[in-house]
Amino acid sequence: MNNVFKSREDPILISKIKSSEEVLWINDNKKEFNEILDDLPISYEDVIDAEARLQRFAPYIRKEFPEVRNGIIESPIYEINNMKKRLECDYSRKIKGKLFLKRDDLLPIAGSIKARGGIYEVLKHAEKLAIENSMLSIEDDYSVLSEERYKKFFSNYTVQVGSTGNLALSIGIISAKIGFRVIVHMSQDAKQWKKELLRSKGVEVVEYDGDFSVAIEEGRKRSKEDPNSYFVDDENSKDLFLGYAVGGIRIKQQLSQLNVRVDEDHPLYVYLPCGVGGSPGGITFGLKLVYGDNVHCFFAEPTHSPAMLVALVTGLFDKISVTDFGLDNKTEADGLAVGRASSLATRMMDRVVDGVFTIEDKRLYTFLKASVDEENIYLEPSAFAGFFGPIYFSDIENCCHMCWATGGSLVPTYEKKRDYEKALSLLKSQ
Ligand SMILES: Cc1ncc(COP(=O)(O)O)c(C=O)c1O
Incomplete structure (x- = not known):
């Protein structure tokens, strides 16, 4: 693919971001996780402390929200083989390895990451x-x-x-x-x-x-x-960041229950929709704590709102906004309509995240229609940003791909219908 960039210095990368074209940037500042862990402002102990606090609150959650039976707010992981076949067909490439969906759209109480x-x-x-x-x-x-x-x-x-x-x-x-x-x-x-x-x-x-x-x-x-x-x-x-990080460390037990191995020879590729960067940043941090460099985390942003991409490639973190790149920050992916990334998330991710890719709104709707048709799973448009990941990394051997579904279960039926119809009309006009 000719839109993959391995250096932030590449002038074509910057010009493509500015003209709101889709790009994949591989983070050229990434370091071995264990080498830099001690320099980060949040530690493993902080995440364990957050998990213990959530355990203390479990009896309260169970009482106030009886639908959360064990009092722990967590979501399942599903394999989405039909969607995988559909992506393979639409993009004419074989995706080596399984494709999983982390269903944070089903998280109890608030239905999103x-x-x-x-x-x-x-x-x-x-x-x-x-x-x-x-x-x-x-x-x-x-x-x-x-x-x-x-x-x-x-x-x-x-x-x-x-x-x-x-x-x-x-x-x-x-x-x-x-x-x-x-x-x-x-x-x-x-x-x-x-x-x-x-x-x-x-x-x-x-x-x-x-x-x-x-x-x-x-x-x-x-x-x-x-x-x-x-x-x-x-x-x-x-604290927000820590709440997300707990979700990252819990994946290890979930994947081992599904008999999924993650090690040097069996990498895990995770694709996370990104707005300010707190939720994908926290999850990435949690995942790296349990899997180290065997997990590869990529953030996905709309081409009109690539706040984290702009923050990291310029090294200016929260001191720059997408509007400084001449972008309008207008996207149908409402959860990702963010012009300036989080100060904490950019500092935490600068040497940790594996890369960032951008995606056009139209493609989000193509994925939405495919997901409804193939898996009967509706997600909000923002939550489809990561679905381009398995295409970029289709060739990785012995790999597991995981798209993070960040929201959708609370969306009213009329909105779901409207989104599906929009997808149909976008496809027709192609
Ligand atoms: C559905 C959805 N996905 C992803 C995100 C991104 O989270 P963050 O802004 O923490 O990067 C949001 C944020 O609101 C969201 O609503």
């Missing part, structure tokens, strides 16, 4: 407040937090967040359940149904004409004005 970080951070905040006020100790059975006296206590505090949609759903739903007052600041890309769902749960939704950067900036400002308000900061939060 953002549930991992968002719910974790809100639970951690609630735990801290309750412990500081001598209402809880870590030895307690956390199901007590469902009692009215706790809800009354938490109602003195506010949680705020800026979001393109799915983070707001996860923060909004869990915060309202705990008893916090909750305000979400939504960018113009956020879908109407997400706003309505949040309002129906008692969440205050503030809408902005601008993009994600505007929503997050306004949210941060408003939160600062209130000493009892806590802002979940998608551009900087270590």
Whole structure:
């Protein structure tokens, strides 16, 4: 393929990004994971601590959300062989190795990858407040937090967040359940149904004409004005990142239950849709902690919103936006409509992520139609960004491919239908 680049210095790479063409960039700054682990601002111990906290909350989650039977918010992994055959046929190439789908679209409570970080951070905040006020100790059975006296206590505090949609759903739903007052600041890309769902749960939704950067900036400002308000900061939060990282380390047990070996001779290739970079960054960090350099993680971004790609190839991290590259940050992939990547995620990923590729909106819809037709699996358009990965790496021997399905189960039926019809009309017009 003539759109694969191995150096950030390549002027053709930069010109293709600027003209919103699809590219795959292999990270030329990547180092051996164990060599740089100690230099990173987050450690393995931090991730283990986060996993232990989620275990402490399991009795509470089970009580408040009985559909989460063991109280652990996790999603299954499916092999998608029909989709694999379809990709092979459409792209006239054999994909060596199995193709799996990580179904974060089915994550309970908030139906997207953002549930991992968002719910974790809100639970951690609630735990801290309750412990500081001598209402809880870590030895307690956390199901007590469902009692009215706790809800009354938490109602003195506010949680705020800026979001393109799915983070707001996860923060909004869990915060309202705990008893916090909750305000979400939504960018113009956020879908109407997400706003309505949040309002129906008692969440205050503030809408902005601008993009994600505007929503997050306004949210941060408003939160600062209130000493009892806590802002979940998608551009900087270590706790969000840790919530995602737990999802990465749990993969090892899931794959071994499916008899999938991952070692030097059997690499795992993972393709993750990327917005600010927190969720794919956290998952990648967790995966590298358990598999080291035997896992290869690639981020997938819309050609009009390649925030992480621009951040890493320029080395300017969060100091540059896609608009500085002349791009408009307009995409149907609402969860990925981000112009500027997270400061924390870029620093964490600079020497860790294996590469980034971009994808046109039209191709997202082609994948959407194929997934519905072949596997009867609907995902939101953003969640299809990674499906181009198995094509790029089809030749890797003894390999397993995993596309990360980042959202979809809460999407109303009329929206699903609309997306499918859009896919049909795009294909017809080709
Ligand atoms: C469906 C979906 N996929 C992927 C992402 C990307 O996550 P992040 O912004 O943490 O990179 C989002 C973000 O909201 C999303 O909603």
